[in-house]
Amino acid sequence: MVRPKAPAKKQQKKAIDFKKIKRKLGRKLPPPKNATNTEIKSKAIILPEQSVGAEKSGIATSKKGLTLKELLQQTSHHNPKVRKDALLGIKDLFKHYPAEMQSHKYAIIQKLRERVTDDDKLVRDAFYKLFEADVFPACIEDNLGPMVSLLMPYIFSAMADSSIDVRLMAFKFFHLVVKNYPPTFSLYAEKILENYTDIIQKNHFYVQDKSKLKVALSGLEHCLSLLPCDESDTESQKKGHLQNETLLAYEQDVAEESVRFAHVSGKLKEIVGVLINCFQDFIPLIRARGGLDEASFDCINHILCGVRYAIKFSNRMHIPRQAILDQETASMLLKKLLGSFPLNPENNLSGKVAEWYFILNSVLTEIFLEVSKWSQWSHLPTDLSNRCLEFIERTLLGKITRGNSKSTHEKTLLALLPSVPKLILRVDHDWRDNLLQAFTTAFNDCKPDSELKLACISTIRDLIIPNGDILYSSASDPTVVDYQSAWVKKLPSLLNQLGDKHPLSTQAILQLFLDLGRFGCLNASPTFEEEPTSEEEPTFEEGIGYFFNPYQGKGNVSGGSFASLPEEAQELALCFLFYFTIDSFSAPLLESIVSCCLYPQLEPAVLYRIVEILHTAYRAGYIQITDHFSFLVTLVARFKVVPEKGQLAMECNEHETSRDTFKALTNRVCSCLSEMGDGPLVLQILEKILLEQIILKPALDNGCAILRMICALDSKPTRLSEKSIATLCEFLPGYLIDIVKSIPEDKEKSSYLYMQTCLYYLVPCYFLFDRSSKLTEEVLKRMQSIVSENTKALESVQDRESGRNSLNLIQHTVSVVLLMHNDVKLRKIISSSKAEIDLILQNVVSFQSSGSTSLTVEAKHSMRIAGERLKIASNSLLA
């Protein structure tokens, strides 16, 4: 190897001492051609491994490459920053690997729960956020119970921690747990309440530290709201699905919620006291200039709501011995809490602040109403009750408007309305009248489709039928009755305004109507009866009439909504109709119902139900016999069957056609008629009306139905009068020919379906013929004359159109005779009038042989066939 530079250096060293070697600048000596490249290049530097357990591919890791196990270990690291980072890491891990959470949740919780008592604020916050955002939402579907039971001991110990911040976080965290798993409260109720009492009472937060106080109070309010205090939820359970109820089972009383909480009442009493004291601390703030700030409003609201829940719960328990509200607490409530009622904002405050005061006042009023349930009205401090009543009255009247948004006002009213009925029963007369007036105003003012209207309706219900049982005690009091009748009178028009878009409200009104009818409130009191009202305002009855009538009413009133309501509402309406008929059945109402029945869109089932209901009402004696007759007859005579002709029931069998509906209706009407008394007697009454209908030549189906009605009532021999028989003689030939005309003959004439269809229309005629031989004779005679007339016409008339008509008529007549002949029983009956049939035959045959020019070949052929068949028939009659 040649090293060119090394000798140069040696030379330099030597030269330093002696002489300066001149070097040429700017030019370098080119490397010697045989120089070797000594540069070292490499693509990567590979070091030997350092960590042992780092094979992490396929294992869930956080951003920093740590596994869940490592992260959990780090959560108990002595450095708070590491702990926090570990928690954040877990959060990150869950974000990318949600399944990790599910599979390791118990391990995770067992490790993480220690962090509730962490002394670093940032760690605690991270911990809270982890649970809030990830752990609980991920487990929401499974039973949180075991997890909560793992957490609770740590939470309780944190609640008793020496550091106030840790304690607060414990409460905050506990609130989170309760939000996610409400049964937590009932499981640990006693201990939880104890802790809350402790924190609110002992560590006196001064009012300054409101945000901290708020944490505790909001949690407490939430817990108290879980006490079973709302009666409405049990009501709704009642109406829930019944199929899950066990018929026979041993059930322990403990299962009932209120029993589960029975032992906490002592603690509740304590906490109510603490809350009242807390409220007292806020009083200076309430009265301060400038009004409340938001934080204090929140605190006060939580306090008051908490108290309200506790009292509601104790009122519901109905256990006077263990009540929270003993005399002492009650007086404390009245003095300390309600003494400052109403909280009045200064006039110059902004709208929002004024609204806060309004909300607080309404909660205070609710508390007052709850307290007043417990003691006698007269024992309450008069000025306080007056102030409360005034507040309620002004709210009902909508007079407290300053700063109130509509929703707040409505919410308050919804909360206050349920207690109005009981209040009205208790207060003295002056206040009662005021409240009644205010309630009437509120009822009239709210929108028909609002929730408030619904609440008003249930209030009306409670006012007229308290407990669903006893009539309003002062029903004899004319002012109360006046108010009541005013409300009730408003309801039908409200019902019509609602239409079919608000089934809930409609149903509530109908239920109210039904109950009023059932309990006789609608009819018994004379004020509910018709009174001369202004022209625009329809009377109660007219309103009901509109409701049922689906067609356009008077003026611009749109059709009633009955026909388009859901099934349940219709059923309710019909039940109401039954009770309504007791005293208030009138011709206009009947008209409405008939037009409802004839409404094409009406469900057949509802139609049958209407007939059933009215028949029941008739049987009970509420509807006059004449009205009922006219109802039934009108129904049968006017019902429109679509399509009118052509495809009779032969083709469409899939769904019920209006023809099937009409058949079923006819059956029902007939059975109703037969239940009304002795057949012949009923017939005697109905004969005239029915025959009047027949003279009008109704459509085939209606005609058939009327004939069926006659048959159902008649007996053998017929009881019809001479005149009626004559009318029937006029009608029947045309009817019979109609049958043949409208039912298209099948290719195979004897097909079962065809025979069945024909038979349905023919059977009533058969009955009539069977019962009156005279009728048979007359009808055949007429048919014979039709044939002879038409043959004559055919011979003379040259007009092609009328010629075909006559020909068809003859053919149809022949078909009728053949049809009648086909029936075994009827063959016997008509055999007595063989002469007429022979005459028809003669006519046909003679016409055929006459060889009229007007006949086409086809016509001639068909006439011949007709003649042959008639001949066979007539021969068999002889035999």
Next chain:
Amino acid sequence: QSENSSLLPSFSEEDREIDMEISIIASSFIDGEIGSWDLKTGKALLKFKPCASPAHGLTAVGDKFLAASQLKASGSSGSIFFWSWNKPQVEVRSFPKEPILALTANSEGTYIVGGGKSGEIYLWEVATGKLLKKWHGHFQSVTCLVFSGDDSLLVSGSGDGSVKVWSLIRLFDDLQRQKGSTHEHYFTEHTMSVTDIVIDYGGCNALIVSASEDRTCKVWSLAKGKLLRSIVFPSAINALALDPCGSVFYAGGRDSKIYIGAMNATSDHCTKVLGSISEESKAITCLAYCAEGNLLLSGSEDGKICVWDPKTRHPVRTFDHGKGPVSNIQVVRKTFVTNLNKTLSSWKRNGASLPPPLEKFEKPEEDGIVIVDPPPFSDVPVYSSYLSADLIDEQVRELQQQGSAATEIEMERLKLEYKKSLQMNDQWQKNYENLLQVVMELQNGVTN
């Protein structure tokens, strides 16, 4: 004795050997008679005339006699007729204040309860005819009345669709009445008139089934006091009968079909149908079940009574009651006491003298108010939730233990008598000894 047998020609020698004779009685809305038939042989028995009773207006009072409320009223007052079992004519006529629709008696036949057209309910004592209690039950007419199996509760159904349950003992509690709550339960879920109610064997915690014109049958629990099931039928139901096994009930529809409803129905609609009497038959108006032989009896609008075998769902036999619709059928069991040498049945003897007519008005209250329950402490569990015949029995036992003044006097008398007889006994003993001595002495004297 011979008179009796001639009045009842159907009792042959064979009849005397059986312990029980089961017959059915039926009445109609329209003027007619109460027909009775022997269920086993199908023989027509005596007809009781005249009678036109509404649905649920016919009842056998224990096995003593027959009572029926009458639709035809004289003036504003109603009428109730009694027949003894062996005479076709009305024996006792009572005229209550208003027309009575539903009528029933407890199983022993000691009380009769009637439901009026105005919703009032009347409770009479049979033996004296006294009107013990009259109270306002419903807003509209009372359509049916049923006693619970242990006779402690009365269930009433009304035209206003409500069903109320009354405790017979609490009815007499004046304090409760002043408070305004006399009923035990109040069910308002039916939207139309209640047509029939049946109750199972659970005593005061039974299940009841009610039928209504609103096309539903509802199952209620008296123990829980609430609705358990609501089953919708294709037509209004006129009558109900309970199967003895308690899991199904039969419902007679206005569409002439008899439906089988399951108590523990899982769907809202009933699908099973037992059958109809015949093709063109009319609405079923009443049903009854006879546990002996497992037969279901149905009466219809056209006056036919049909006996069914519910297992095979086929009719077994029909009776013709007449033209009018059958309004009531009841199965009557008459017990014969065979070991009496003259084969007199207990009911025959009782029937010989019927009780006095039922009184029209309540007797004015005796002074003082009656309190059954200790009301202020209604949270004491025994009194608030437990009301049954057992309670009555217990109280009777307590009363008996305490004893009455009369028995004490009797005891005293007996004790006195006992003492007297003891003394007498001593006396006789002495006499005997004296006599014996004399005899001995005499004997000694003779031998000497």
